């Protein structure tokens with residue numbers, strides 16, 4: 525009986541302290557993964573962690589969204605000429 529209790533306690537304590545993936549490690553890898561510079565292991569590590577940890581999952585999605593916005597801004601795709609024309613047309617109409 526005592527052994528059984530010990531086992532249960534160990535399981536409970538183990539679960540608390542064991543935490544296979546640490547949030548700090550996860551967040552450290554987050555940028556590496558989002559920059560596409562992570563190894564396969566690092567990507568797996570992050571993926572597995574955010575599957576179980578909702579704060580990190582949220583953080584991941586926010587960072588991802590921010591990076592995507594920055595990326596689009598940096599790309600600065602040339603604006604199609606017809607779009608410029610139509611904007612100009614609209615401006616002229618309003619004047």
Ligand SMILES: [Zn+2]
Nearest residue numbers: 547550577580
């Ligand atoms: Zn976490």
